[in-house]
Amino acid sequence: xxxxxxxxxxAEQILRKxxxxxxxxxxxxxxxxTKKIAILGGSTTSDIMQVMELFLLNYGIEPEFYQSEYxxxxxxxxxxxxxxxxxxxxxxxxxxxxxxxxxxxxxxxDAAAVDTLLDNETTKFRTMxxxxxxxxxxxxxxxxxxxxxxxxxxxxxxxxxxxxxNFLTRLNLRFYEYAQTHEDFHICDINYISADxxxxxxxxxxxxxxxxxxxxxxxxxxxxxxVANIIKAVFGKNKKGFxxxxxxxxxxxxxxDDGVENIELGPEESEGQAYSEFQRYLxxxxxxxxxxxxxxxxxHENAIAGLKHPDAxxxxxxxxxxxxxxxxxxxxxxxxxxxxxxLPESLVFVDDNPAERSIxxxxxxxxxxxxxxxxxxxxxxxxxxxxxxxxxxxxxxLRRNEMYKENAQRNSLKAAFADYGEYLHSLEMNAxxxxxxxxxxxxxxxxxxxxxxxxxTTRRYTQSEIEEIAANPEYIPLxxxxxxxxxDNGVVSVVIGHVVGEECLIDLWIMSCxxxxxxxxxxxxxxxxxxxxxxxxxxxxxxxxxxxxxxMVREFYALQGFTKVSEDEKGNxxxxxxEENFKDxxxxxxxxxxx
Amino acid sequence: xxxxxVYKVLDKVFQDVxxxxxxxxxxxxxxxxxxxxxxxxxxxxxxxxxxxxKMRFKMKEVSTMKDVGEMVDIILSRI
Numbered sequence: 001x002x003x004x005x006x007x008x009x010x011a012e013q014i015l016r017k018x019x020x021x022x023x024x025x026x027x028x029x030x031x032x033x034t035k036k037i038a039i040l041g042g043s044t045t046s047d048i049m050q051v052m053e054l055f056l057l058n059y060g061i062e063p064e065f066y067q068s069e070y071x072x073x074x075x076x077x078x079x080x081x082x083x084x085x086x087x088x089x090x091x092x093x094x095x096x097x098x099x100x101x102x103x104x105x106x107x108x109x110d111a112a113a114v115d116t117l118l119d120n121e122t123t124k125f126r127t128m129x130x131x132x133x134x135x136x137x138x139x140x141x142x143x144x145x146x147x148x149x150x151x152x153x154x155x156x157x158x159x160x161x162x163x164x165x166n167f168l169t170r171l172n173l174r175f176y177e178y179a180q181t182h183e184d185f186h187i188c189d190i191n192y193i194s195a196d197x198x199x200x201x202x203x204x205x206x207x208x209x210x211x212x213x214x215x216x217x218x219x220x221x222x223x224x225x226x227v228a229n230i231i232k233a234v235f236g237k238n239k240k241g242f243x244x245x246x247x248x249x250x251x252x253x254x255x256x257d258d259g260v261e262n263i264e265l266g267p268e269e270s271e272g273q274a275y276s277e278f279q280r281y282l283x284x285x286x287x288x289x290x291x292x293x294x295x296x297x298x299x300h301e302n303a304i305a306g307l308k309h310p311d312a313x314x315x316x317x318x319x320x321x322x323x324x325x326x327x328x329x330x331x332x333x334x335x336x337x338x339x340x341x342x343l344p345e346s347l348v349f350v351d352d353n354p355a356e357r358s359i360x361x362x363x364x365x366x367x368x369x370x371x372x373x374x375x376x377x378x379x380x381x382x383x384x385x386x387x388x389x390x391x392x393x394x395x396x397x398l399r400r401n402e403m404y405k406e407n408a409q410r411n412s413l414k415a416a417f418a419d420y421g422e423y424l425h426s427l428e429m430n431a432x433x434x435x436x437x438x439x440x441x442x443x444x445x446x447x448x449x450x451x452x453x454x455x456x457t458t459r460r461y462t463q464s465e466i467e468e469i470a471a472n473p474e475y476i477p478l479x480x481x482x483x484x485x486x487x488d489n490g491v492v493s494v495v496i497g498h499v500v501g502e503e504c505l506i507d508l509w510i511m512s513c514x515x516x517x518x519x520x521x522x523x524x525x526x527x528x529x530x531x532x533x534x535x536x537x538x539x540x541x542x543x544x545x546x547x548x549x550x551x552m553v554r555e556f557y558a559l560q561g562f563t564k565v566s567e568d569e570k571g572n573x574x575x576x577x578x579e580e581n582f583k584d585x586x587x588x589x590x591x592x593x594x595x
Numbered sequence: 596x597x598x599x600x601v602y603k604v605l606d607k608v609f610q611d612v613x614x615x616x617x618x619x620x621x622x623x624x625x626x627x628x629x630x631x632x633x634x635x636x637x638x639x640x641x642x643x644x645x646x647x648x649k650m651r652f653k654m655k656e657v658s659t660m661k662d663v664g665e666m667v668d669i670i671l672s673r674i
Contacts, residue, residue, distance in 0.1 A: 012642075015643065016612055016643045017611050019612075019613070046635045047638070209654060210638075210654050211638050217638060217639070218642060
């Protein structure tokens with residue numbers, strides 16, 4: 001990760017050095033996914049695109065861009081454009097601003113006339129979005145409107161129906177209604193980021209009249225970063241948890257030296273209040289399924305004493321893994337990631353000490369350790385980084401912390417059994433393996449984008465594509481849900497078989513690492529065989545495409561009884577299982593319900 | 596700041612914006628002399644120069660500036 005592109009960044013430097021930054025990013029040798037991004041603009045977008053490219057490259061996404069001609073967003077979306085059609089975007093960003101509003105209310109308009117104006121603007125945009133969805137079946141990101149840079153009615157501009165502030169606010173609400181009913185539609189909240197930047201500066205009219213930029217050039221990196229955050233979230237590149245230091249991070253002072261009664265935490269004085277607010281901020285993340293962990297140089301009992309402080313908002317049970325010892329922090333960090341079955345780079349390291357941050361980021365490349373500053377700046381410096389940018393909320397997100405807790409209980413049960421099979425029996429596992437059901441579409445799309453390790457082909461799908469596959473009889477879509485005596489894991493495995501003649505090609509095979517070594521992959525293969533038999537399939541063909549992260553499934557098809565039929569110089573392998581070798585029952589421990 | 600000193604700073608700005616450490620500008624340098632100096636990059640260049648010298652160009656100046664010499668005249672009149 002390039003420090004220059006993490007918040008807080010130097011916007012001027014990014015703009016000035018964007019060419020050399022791009023060169024450095026392209027040369028860093030990291031593996032990237034490529035995505036086609038169409039930018040449909042209502043004003044100049046050139047620098048917005050170039051700076052967005054830097055942030056995306058930094059996230060491991062190599063973008064290919066289509067840019068509409070100046071202010072042709074509506075024409076491109078409504079009437080098509082051969083170049084755009086040919087481009088087949090993976091995601092579309094519509095960059096419109098209050099400069100694109102055609103008609104504002106005038107003081108002689110009555111309430112009905114203002115409503116008509118609102119309806120007209122809303123319909124124009126809605127028709128455009130509907131059209132893009134039906135044509136391109138890909139996610140759409142749409143700016144809301146920033147506030148106007150002057151107020152004809154002064155303060156009443158906000159409350160009176162004729163005010164531009166009032167009009168834009170109502171229009172924004174209409175946009176949000178569309179977002180609430182369309183899962184692949186995302187609002188880019190320029191209303192917030194322009195306020196955050198400073199509206200007076202942001203909307204400096206010089207840049208509009210001079211270059212037809214709807215914002216000040218120096219503000220562009222903030223917009224580009226914001227859009228890049230949504231894009232990386234859509235393509236499953238959000239972070240998944242925090243690894244937190246204790247002393248001077250979660251409370252003020254050093255608990256081992258000062259004693260629990262003397263640390264700064266709680267309402268008594270200002271420092272303590274600031275640490276409390278930070279604790280509440282972190283704790284709120286649990287609702288999003290963000291995992292909290294501790295990595296602290298402390299005696300374990302001191303760490304626990306701090307969490308038992310009467311004013312502590314964060315309690316011991318809020319954390320999944322706690323490492324409070326005197327080992328190097330990077331070693332503890334790695335140990336936490338391994339225990340969670342997560343890659344280190346999916347966890348954010350929060351520590352007030354720059355030396356610890358640099359040890360962790362040097363030893364574990366790809367890990368983010370933001371410069372959090374003073375305690376009153378911690379929230380801002382973490383929040384503005386958009387590590388956990390939420391693009392949709394699934395039930396599993398809301399339950400994730402519980403699920404990881406249950407996993408920790410399973411691990412302690414495992415330790416009590418001498419025989420692994422006995423342990424699996426004792427879990428009393430039940431699986432439901434079915435075609436894709438409407439309630440699970442969001443989770444399935446999310447899994448295809450988030451799974452890196454137990455993923456044979458690393459194909460990514462948008463929710464619209466998943467829905468199309470579910471409706472197409474040429475496909476065998478399977479989603480597996482696993483529960484046991486400790487709780488429901490939700491949908492943990494997804495398989496997409498593509499029936500071509502007498503063969504079934506396995507386009508996608510993924511499983512969440514939460515349920516490794518539970519026989520779930522065997523249960524899924526059993527069900528796939530059953531579906532194949534029903535469809536008269538004679539051969540199942542599997543593919544393994546190696547990436548930096550999926551080595552654990554290199555021999556997956558061998559374990560399932562397939563025979564390797566080819567391997568190329570890149571290590572891509574192809575495997576076949578013919579009907580006479582179908583096993584029908586590989587899984588021994590899970591009670592399965594099929595369609 | 597002398598004219599010479601302004602040029603020293605300006606060279607660095609041009610080198611960053613056009614990603615070419617060999618660029619040196621003088622009074623007679625025009626857009627055609629520098630690879631990549633088109634109307635879009637002009638916007639970045641102007642912004643970067645403004646930041647570096649902590650001054651602002653007027654709209655008319657941005658659109659009528661003929662060469663780097665004129666740019667330096669304006670910078671010198673404003674710092």
